């Protein structure tokens with residue numbers, strides 16, 4: 284091996300040495316020209332040819348059809364369960380199924396379901412009692428001028444690129460959403476009056492109070508400073524207590540003017556006007572579940588009628604028509620819906636297979652870390668400790684919401700809504716100052732995915748429930764292929780714990796890697812590999828697309844791809860010695876990176892996306908680094924699918 288001039292390649296072991304080692308267990312196959320030239324084209328070429336895109340639609344990937352297919356499967360399973368004994372069970376899933384079936388109940392003929400709230404509103408004796416009443420109504424899901432929300436950093440939308448999920452949840456009171464403030468058109472006043480009448484307010488009173496409601500909303504929408512004398516203070520302390528907060532819980536009031544506005548409203552309007560205001564909000568919030576007269580009035584008002592309380596909280600940026608029955612369940616019993624999908628649609632065989640895969644990857648990764656020759660002993664020990672303490676959440680959150688205290692009755696849709704809303708609201712209150720629950724999908728685990736590594740908590744959130752229904756992914760009938768898809772994905776995320784030298788130039792705001800206890804020489808070696816990887820990719824993109832990639836482009840994603848492949852390939856090779864296992868594994872990996880982008884979009888991605896390599900490189904560029912690939916397809920130095928020694932990466 285003296286012909287290898289680069290000492291780094293020698294230090295880590297060359298592709299020839301690795302291939303020789305591989306020969307001990309496998310055997311070199313006959314050369315496959317297509318695989319050695321462009322493996323991505325060989326596996327995904329026909330698919331790419333068949334891709335049909337409507338103008339302006341997103342480019343499809345391997346999983347583009349899954350959300351819609353999962354939605355249909357989920358609805359079918361729910362409909363079947365509604366006719367099965369499960370619908371009568373008192374388990375969380377039994378309650379979910381009853382909640383699903385309750386949506387088909389005809390509208391009630393009376394407003395009994397709101398009678399408790401309406402009676403309490405009627406019993407208000409002085410405006411000082413309004414905050415307490417608002418707290419009560421808020422907890423059951425009424426849309427009010429004041430609302431409670433969790434303040435969380437959105438990693439993808441915020442300018443603040445701090446790592447999500449590593450800071451305690453902060454709660455704040457904000458101006459309520461979903462209200463039509465200051466809309467003073469005559470038609471709206473008559474809408475308010477009609478709704479008030481339907482709740483039992485006398486017609487002449489309803490007309491007068493509708494005008495008051497309009498002025499109250501106008502006050503809320505105004506940005507002028509509140510200067511009224513003799514203000515009745517909106518008792519924020521009492522309000523928070525009635526929301527369920529203890530005195531020492533920190534709850535921000537996001538908008539200080541809001542408190543002043545509410546005080547002004549307390550001061551300027553009578554108890555009777557406040558009663559009408561609150562009745563208006565109750566009727567508006569729950570009109571879809573009240574006697575038909577309410578929804579008829581609501582429909583008259585809104586050309587595009589939909590349940591008011593759902594419209595305010597649309598969590599999913601959905602690219603397909605989201606079924607309103609599922610949206611309803613996701614809003615009220617999100618975790619039960621995610622659990623139902625896993626248990627009734629995905630099934631235990633796939634979940635058990637996934638659990639086994641994760642354990643095997645961890646073991647294999649440990650074995651590789653133990654045998655790397657470039658790292659110091661101190662660096663190795665620290666790395667192994669970090670790996671051993673990593674938690675991995677597989678297609679589920681770290682804890683499920685407990686619905687055991689929830690009552691769901693088949694014939695009481697509005698009662699179900701109020702009780703579920705209260706349970707969720709109280710959960711939100713309890714979450715103050717705690718860390719976010721990792722892996723919670725809000726009832727939409729079946730329709731979107733985004734696995735990731737949370738460095739601040741050393742946790743892999745394998746948010747991949749959606750993928751488990753992909754026909755090609757099957758731990759029994761298509762095992763090596765499945766490892767090619769999901770094993771490389773899991774190992775990729777786990778590698779993010781070890782993906783940089785710590786000395787790399789990171790994008791501003793990116794979380795800095797944990798000190799892994801690397802020695803100076805470890806860092807120098809790692810850095811040389813990062814530089815080499817960056818250069819290889821930059822040259823590839825320049826040659827194939829004619830564009831330059833960002834100079835400070837981080838290579839962490841590339842390192843994660845490479846390591847994910849190496850670790851899983853080694854695992855599959857040991858686990859299934861049969862001849863076609865490695866081939867299926869490589870095909871699975873290539874399948875997982877199919878990408879329907881056109882050339883212009885690919886070029887844009889290469890220039891603009893700061894972290895991931897373009898998909899074709901993720902297939903061809905990464906597999907070219909893998910000795911096992913060259914062995915499997917009989918590829919040799921000089922082939923497009925074999926990296927030159929000077930470009931070869933040897934890390935984990």
Ligand SMILES: [Zn+2]
Pocket residue numbers: 775776779840843
């Ligand atoms: Zn990644």
